[in-house]
Each structure stands twice: as structure tokens, then as C-alpha cells.
Amino acid sequence: MSYTITLHPSGHTYPCSADTPILKAGLDTGLFMPYSCRSGVCRTCRGRVVSGEVDYGGVHPNYLSDEDKAEGLALLCCAKPLGDLVVEVNELDPQDAIKSKFMPCRVLKMEPVSDDVMIVTLGLPMNEPTLFRAGQYLDILRPDGTRRSYSIANVPSNDGVRQVELHIRRMPGGKFTEHVFTAMKLREIHRIEMPLGSFFLREDSDAPIVMLASGTGFAPIKSLLEQTLQRGTRRPITVYWGGRTRADLYMASLAESWAATHDHITFIPVLSNATDACAWTGRTGFVHQAVMEDFPDMSGVQVYACGAPIMVESARHDFTTACRLPEDAFFADAFLSEADRNGLPQA
Ligand SMILES: Cc1cc2nc3c(=O)[nH]c(=O)nc-3n(C[C@H](O)[C@H](O)[C@H](O)COP(=O)(O)OP(=O)(O)OC[C@H]3O[C@@H](n4cnc5c(N)ncnc54)[C@H](O)[C@@H]3O)c2cc1C
Ligand code: FES
Missing domain, CATH: 3.10.20.30 (Beta-grasp domain)
Incomplete structure (x- = not known):
């Protein structure tokens, strides 16, 4: 019917x-x-x-x-x-829609960048161009019929890309990420569907941008930001990246280099559990609260948030209620896992 x-x-x-x-x-x-x-x-x-x-x-x-x-x-x-x-x-x-496609891919590179984050580069089929919008994600199709989603960290190209970069955090007991950290081999073949999602830069606006990431939520933020640099976008951009310890900010030097070389970009790293070993003199606490301290009135900004569901949901709630952010100026991908989907409420 x-x-x-x-x-x-x-x-x-x-x-x-x-x-x-x-x-x-x-x-x-x-x-x-x-x-x-x-x-x-x-x-x-x-x-x-x-x-x-x-x-x-x-x-x-x-x-x-x-x-x-x-x-x-x-x-x-x-x-x-x-x-x-x-x-x-x-x-x-x-x-703006790019129809998603199913395709095989091959593991080309695996680079551990912290105890629990691996940067995995996948090679895509060479015979046809693969398109996506900066900020979108792909699904890895598991042999048991389940899927796992990962944001794409590199920048798209109008001619299509031959590789995608993923930032994968190990989740103890997690089916796919335990495989990545204990058994994944170079040249291993997977099946993926891409591109997916509607997390991409809304370019019909001049509003200053707040980008907000926790942990591997940095992956799509990297893609979005690098695309703005390629396109010469001059909107002011403040990037907040939160982690527990310094090790969680596994590409902090890249973000620092964006800010050091572009007047319109500011980078603010925030740690929630800094230890003595971090030798940290920067901002501390929850990353979305750091944003609220700096932007008590968000009525004129756009927010792009990505990472842990609790961070994304707290940001959405607190920004729209306490800081006057319009609901339609908040864009996000929450990194939901099976635990979140199976009755452990995120909000
Ligand atoms: C749009 C989107 C984009 C994402 N992008 C990224 C990314 O760029 N990087 C990234 O690291 N992650 C990302 N994620 C999260 C990712 O998709 C996976 O959820 C994550 O990597 C865990 O996968 P896993 O197979 O290892 O764990 P799972 O097998 O899904 O298990 C996750 C946790 O839940 C527990 N669990 C499993 N099944 C159940 C159950 N039935 N009930 C209760 N608990 C259960 C496990 O013990 C484990 O602790 C994204 C998610 C979404 C939705
Ligand atoms: S896309 Fe429907 S609830 Fe997430």
C-alpha cells in the first residue's frame, strides 16, 4: 500500500x-x-x-x-x-542532497594518535568519483547486518575523493571499535554507505560560527573548518574542543595552527579532568559551559556541535534556553552508540 x-x-x-x-x-x-x-x-x-x-x-x-x-x-x-x-x-x-551509495573500501592506513583514538584512512573505489559535503558521515556495514557511523574528517572535492579519513575512539566492549584496535589489518575490505547526514555548513548566512567538539567529534569539525579555509570564508569562527585530558585533544597542534595563521579563527581547548601530567594552564570544565561563558548572548551566532551525546544535548538545551540561541541555528551530530540506542537515555 x-x-x-x-x-x-x-x-x-x-x-x-x-x-x-x-x-x-x-x-x-x-x-x-x-x-x-x-x-x-x-x-x-x-x-x-x-x-x-x-x-x-x-x-x-x-x-x-x-x-x-x-x-x-x-x-x-x-x-x-x-x-x-x-x-x-x-x-x-x-x-544540496548527494544520494548515498553502497561501495567497498579498503583500509589504507591506521595511525594510533592516543591510547584510545585511531585515525583510519579508507581507500574508495577508483572507477567513479565519491562525493560528500564537509561534515557528513558514512556507515560501515558489519557482517552481522548492523551499522556503525563515522564522521568524515577530510575535505571533499568537486571531482570526488579517493580516500576518507575517520577518527575512531575505542569503546570498551564495543563490537566494531574493539576490532579496529585489536584485529584490523591493512588492506582489509569493508562495505560502506556514504554520504549520510545533514551536518554541514549553512552558507546562506554571515553569522559568526561557534564550532564545538568533544573527543573524536573533532573529525567533522576538521572537515568543516578546512573547507572554509579552502573557500576563503571570512566569517569569524571560534572552535572549542573538549576532552578529559590533554591526550584527548589528539590534533591540538593542527587547530592551534589554524588560529595562528588566520585572524578570523580562534581555538579554545578545554579539559574536564586535567591531571598533573597534563601540565595544563588552559580552560577547564565542561566544554559547552566554556562556550556559554564566552557567548552569553548567542542570538546572532550559528553553532555546529559534534561528539558525545551528553555534550550535544546539554549544549542544545542550555544554549537555546539560557543564551538565546535560536533552535534553527544549532546543527549537530551526536555520536550515539548501541548503549544510547538501547534504553540509556541521553537526555
Ligand atoms: C552520526 C554518527 C557519527 C559518528 N561518528 C563517530 C566518529 O567520527 N568517531 C567515533 O569514534 N564514533 C562515532 N560515532 C559512534 C560510532 O558510530 C559507534 O557507536 C562507536 O564507535 C561504538 O561502536 P562499537 O561497535 O565499538 O560499539 P557497540 O557495539 O555499539 O557498543 C557500544 C557500547 O555500548 C555497549 N552496548 C552494546 N550493545 C548494548 C546494548 N544492547 N545495551 C546496552 N549497552 C550496549 C557496549 O558494551 C559498548 O560499551 C558516530 C555515531 C553517529 C550516530
Ligand atoms: S534522525 Fe531521527 S531521531 Fe535521529
Whole structure:
């Protein structure tokens, strides 16, 4: 059974079968709606059902409450149509959409940069160009049918790229990252889907930019920032990078070099658990709180945040409630794991 979805206010329409999530059917037809986790947790894909009925797709009440449903809200990565629908959504320009593709890739390089972070370079097929937007992520498809998402840290090219760089943090007990740190071999072949997500720079604005990363959340921030340098963007950019200890800021010298060579870039590293061994004289505490100290009024800035779900959610909540950041000026990818998806609420 197929129904018609009409997006409001654009008026775009597309077919969607009763067993397909509304987001997936829209992306498959070339439209572009915001999304990140595609598993009913991050709420990036939230839309309002203006008319018609949906099956909410079993989203946990922490992420879609009964009050949300009463207001017509649904998470479009999970919700399926029960009839024709009109859905209000912050649609992105379909011209910005790059259709994701499945492809094989090969491990070309593995560089441990701290006790628990590995930079892995994957070689992509040479026969056709692989496109993505700075900030987007890819999925590694595991043999057991599960997926793991990783942000792409290098800069895209209009001609397509032949390699992607990933920053992977070891998660104790984690299926894929334990493999990366204990068994992964050079030339090993994996299957991936890319590019994914809507975390990329909104270039229709002159607003100063705050970039905010925790841990390996630095990966897409590196891609975004290096792309602004390539394009000669002059918007003021303040990059905050938070870690527990100095070792977590595994590319601090790169970020320092951006700031040292460009007047419009400021880099502020922040440690939450500095030890004597860190010999740290810089900022301390939670990274999003450092941003709030420096930007008590965020009404005129755009924020790009990436990394631990707790950091992303605290930043979204505190910036929009205490610092007047408009909700539509906050862009994020929360690095959700299976633990987050299986009932350990992030908010
Ligand atoms: C959009 C996006 C981008 C991301 N980008 C990055 C990135 O650039 N770099 C990065 O390091 N990470 C990134 N992540 C996180 C990444 O996708 C993985 O979740 C992470 O690497 C852990 O994978 P894993 O297979 O090792 O662990 P998993 O097997 O997923 O396990 C993770 C943790 O959960 C526990 N666990 C497993 N199953 C369950 C369960 N059923 N219930 C409760 N606990 C459970 C495990 O013991 C472990 O501690 C991103 C995530 C998203 C959504
Ligand atoms: S909740 Fe739908 S994309 Fe994350």
C-alpha cells in the first residue's frame, strides 16, 4: 500500500509505502530533510504531522513523549504513514542532497594518535568519483547486518575523493571499535554507505560560527573548518574542543595552527579532568559551559556541535534556553552508540 506525502511549506510530494519510514522515502526520491542518527534518538528529523495519521515507529517516550504526539510531532526516521499525509518539516535545498551509495573500501592506513583514538584512512573505489559535503558521515556495514557511523574528517572535492579519513575512539566492549584496535589489518575490505547526514555548513548566512567538539567529534569539525579555509570564508569562527585530558585533544597542534595563521579563527581547548601530567594552564570544565561563558548572548551566532551525546544535548538545551540561541541555528551530530540506542537515555 503506497500513500502520498506532501511536505509543508514546499509542497513537494512523494510516494511512501506503509512499511517505509517517511524520511527514507523522501531521501530516496531526492528530497533532503534534516537527519542524523536514523534511529529515533537524536530528534534531528522531527516534523509536524499537519494532516493524516502515522505509526510512530516505536520511538522511546524519552525521545517522543505523549505531549509531543499530541502536538502532532513525529520522528520521521521512524514514523510510517497510515494514509496520505501533510508533514511540516525544515526541508533543506534538494540541490544540496548527494544520494548515498553502497561501495567497498579498503583500509589504507591506521595511525594510533592516543591510547584510545585511531585515525583510519579508507581507500574508495577508483572507477567513479565519491562525493560528500564537509561534515557528513558514512556507515560501515558489519557482517552481522548492523551499522556503525563515522564522521568524515577530510575535505571533499568537486571531482570526488579517493580516500576518507575517520577518527575512531575505542569503546570498551564495543563490537566494531574493539576490532579496529585489536584485529584490523591493512588492506582489509569493508562495505560502506556514504554520504549520510545533514551536518554541514549553512552558507546562506554571515553569522559568526561557534564550532564545538568533544573527543573524536573533532573529525567533522576538521572537515568543516578546512573547507572554509579552502573557500576563503571570512566569517569569524571560534572552535572549542573538549576532552578529559590533554591526550584527548589528539590534533591540538593542527587547530592551534589554524588560529595562528588566520585572524578570523580562534581555538579554545578545554579539559574536564586535567591531571598533573597534563601540565595544563588552559580552560577547564565542561566544554559547552566554556562556550556559554564566552557567548552569553548567542542570538546572532550559528553553532555546529559534534561528539558525545551528553555534550550535544546539554549544549542544545542550555544554549537555546539560557543564551538565546535560536533552535534553527544549532546543527549537530551526536555520536550515539548501541548503549544510547538501547534504553540509556541521553537526555
Ligand atoms: C552520526 C554518527 C557519527 C559518528 N561518528 C563517530 C566518529 O567520527 N568517531 C567515533 O569514534 N564514533 C562515532 N560515532 C559512534 C560510532 O558510530 C559507534 O557507536 C562507536 O564507535 C561504538 O561502536 P562499537 O561497535 O565499538 O560499539 P557497540 O557495539 O555499539 O557498543 C557500544 C557500547 O555500548 C555497549 N552496548 C552494546 N550493545 C548494548 C546494548 N544492547 N545495551 C546496552 N549497552 C550496549 C557496549 O558494551 C559498548 O560499551 C558516530 C555515531 C553517529 C550516530
Ligand atoms: S531521531 Fe531521527 S534522525 Fe535521529
